[in-house]
Amino acid sequence: MKRLVIVTDAWHPQVNGVVRTLTHIRDLMSARGYAVTxxxxxxxxxxxxxxxxxxRLALTSPAAVRAALAKLQPAYIHIATEGPLGIMARRACLKKGWQFTTSFHTRxxxxxxxxxxxxxxxxxxxxxxxxxxAxxxxxxxxxIRDELAARGFTNLKVWTRGVDRSLFHPQPDVDLGLPRPIFLCVGRVAPEKNLSAxxxxxxxxxxxxVGDxxxxxxxxxxxxxxVFAGKKEGGELARYYAGSDVFVFPSRTDTFGLxxxxxxxxxxxVAAYPVPGSRDVIGATGAGVLSEDLGAACLDALKMGRxxxxxxxxxxxxxHCADIFQGVLTPILASEEVEAA
Structure with a gap:
């Protein structure tokens, strides 16, 4: 069984798109026969x-990370984030001559x-x-690929995302007890989300x-x-979606937005600004309205109906997300060299 090591500065108990994506990838790659660490x-x-x-920012050293990676004897290394662990893992790979892949999640x-x-x-x-x-x-x-390419990034490949349709699905009988129509926004309540807009x-x-x-x-x-409902997860979060009328996505900086x-x-x-992320998703699905006038987008999305x-x-x-990920994995070394490392 080939060992796949994913290095990430974002992991549980965080609740965000990076963690959700990597959790799904871990589970799907394990089901496909990889030993995932x-x-x-x-x-x-x-x-x-x-x-x-x-x-949380890890307190360790490049030498310790390099030793930990070598001990795992990986066949593949994917560095998911550019934080302290990602930086030290990248340094370890370059020092050992190991090939690796990366992913760009956040602006x-x-x-x-x-x-x-x-x-x-x-x-x-x-x-x-x-x-x-990488x-x-x-x-x-x-x-995002085109923007990064214009900034001199190379070897880029689009990596789409998925959604758990067994959890998130229409529920016509949900009543949130709030005056309709309900315009819903879900996510981290932070400056970069542009919620005041x-x-x-x-x-x-x-x-x-919905969020904290x-x-x-x-x-x-x-x-x-x-109305601020706080953080919700699982079936409770799905009810908030199902009981609302329009989803509003005011962020101008999200790279995707699960x-x-x-x-x-x-x-x-969905009502959103015509910016990367929302533009790609709404353009691909046709499930919403994009406009620099977010209020008009909200009202036009309401007219669309379900x-x-x-x-x-x-x-x-x-x-499909796992297919793309698996397709770009690059062996770090020949098998005998991995064992010697």
Whole structure:
């Protein structure tokens, strides 16, 4: 059985798109006969990330990470994130002459720039060097691929996502007990999600936010007419989708947005800005309205009514996601060299 090592700075108990994607990949690759090991901050002492305490930053050394990887005797290494563990794993691979793959999940340059005056060119320069050392870098959408290619990134391949249709599906009898129509937004309540663009809109019915994060208290105070339900997961989250009328995605920086697929799977039309991520998903599914006027997009999406998830999501499955991932895996060394390492 060939060992696949996935190195990630984002892992449970975090709840986000990166963790959900890697969890599905771990399970599907295991089912396909790979021995999958996740190397994450849970393997080391860690500290909370400034401004994002849910993320733990591993406290270790390049030599320790290199020794840990060598002990695992991997056939394949995938570095999923550009945090401390990802940086040290990349360094270990380069030092040993091991080939590896990477994935680009998050617009860290924009997120960092939102909080601190760090030039985008500086952060993208670091990311370009990080990913261009890989045999292949997986990116979530064609728009993100084109943007990164224009910034000098190489060896890029689009890596789509999926949705659990057994969990997220239409439920016509769900009543959330709120005035209709219900405009729903799901995700981390943080500055980069641009929630004020949604909450400041003049819309009929109810503006509903499901999620938690550092901006929750501030937004509750600023927008007392909105409903903040807190973090929900599993079947409870699916009920919130199914009981709403329009899904609103105000983010301008998300690279994909798994919540878009979850909403569409529950039959919701989407209102979003015409930016990478939402543009790719809505363009591929036809399940929503894109406009720089988010309020108009919300009202036009409401007029669309429920969408057919079977038709909209036929190209978005976790099996297809795993097919792409498996197709780019590159053996790090010949088998006898792995054993000697």
């Amino acid at each position: 996740i190397v994450s901050p849970s393997d080391y002492r860690s500290v909370p990330c400034p401004t994002y305490p849910e993320i 860290f340059p924009e997120y960092l720039h939102e909080r601190f005056p760090v030039p985008l060119s500086l952060t993208y320069g670091f990311l370009r060097r990080f990913h261009n050392a 045999e292949c870098s997986l990116v979530p959408t064609p728009s 949604f909450l400041s809109l003049d819309l009929p019915g109810t503006k509903l936010v 994060g550092p901006s929750l208290g501030e937004l509750k105070a600023r927008y007392p007419d909105a 919540v878009l697929l979850e909403a569409i799977a529950c039959g919701l039309p 969408v057919d998830p079977d038709k909209a999501l036929e190209d978005f499955t976790w099996e």
